[in-house]
Amino acid sequence: MTVTIVDSQATPVQEKIEKIFSKTDDLGVCPVRGILDRIGDKWSYLTIIHLGNSGKLRFNELKAQIGDISQRMLTVTLRSLEEDGLVQRHIYAEVPPRVEYQLTALGESLLQRMIDLAEWANMYKAEIVKARSRYSKN
Amino acid sequence: MTVTIVDSQATPVQEKIEKIFSKTDDLGVCPVRGILDRIGDKWSYLTIIHLGNSGKLRFNELKAQIGDISQRMLTVTLRSLEEDGLVQRHIYAEVPPRVEYQLTALGESLLQRMIDLAEWANMYKAEIVKARSRYSKN
């Protein structure tokens, strides 16, 4: 009864959310959260974007592209993405060692959602900056 | 020359990323990052999803829906979203006080991207869980 939304497209959205966030696992917590927590952290999405951009990168190339990531955090992030099957690591038995990273097919499918989000931010950044300055004038 | 991707759709993706992440502001850092850092934190996307789901919610209703968020974090998150113009706060001068929150038009537009991301996670969660167990067997 509390439903007082515009009611034209309201129900479809609710159904989607309801469906996605249903707590179906044994812990009573929806499994989507665990995934979003991993890919939603500060460095994961930048790593995915840059890997998607270049296709295949060595450790230090990737580090240089992202710019302000520390060696430690890049290692940690890459391991996490590798564990989730989003990134593939290729090790070449050479001296000096060479290691290349690239997105898996799963990673590529996520890349598209990441780009969508980045495009959203890009499209509305002016509006957000405006809102922030409006907010600070209180 | 380092471009050795599938080359069918490779360039469009690169162009998109290039365009979005160009460092055009005076700080030499792309403005998209600042926005994604804000909306990509642990509680913002949950807050947006639940507000999108219900349309309009009082503070404690929202808190109950999210479940495991503390009062402090919900307050902090809502202020941040309000500052960015994603959430609107309605205060009713009553006793006891009543405060309602709902997404702005800007927030609604972000909601769709959030749902897309959640749907991605929902669609591929089995594959990710599989990858994780495969990874742990090393």
Added chain:
DNA sequence: CCGAATCCAACTAGATACTG
């Protein structure tokens, strides 16, 4: 009922130094 303020524990991430 809504939320501000303070305190404190836990986690995060950078700097640095070292290794195969």
Added chain:
DNA sequence: CAGTATCTAGTTGGATTCGG
């Protein structure tokens, strides 16, 4: 080159208390 290990500063977030 591509990491690992350790240490520490900074940040986050929960618990609690108080106020309008």
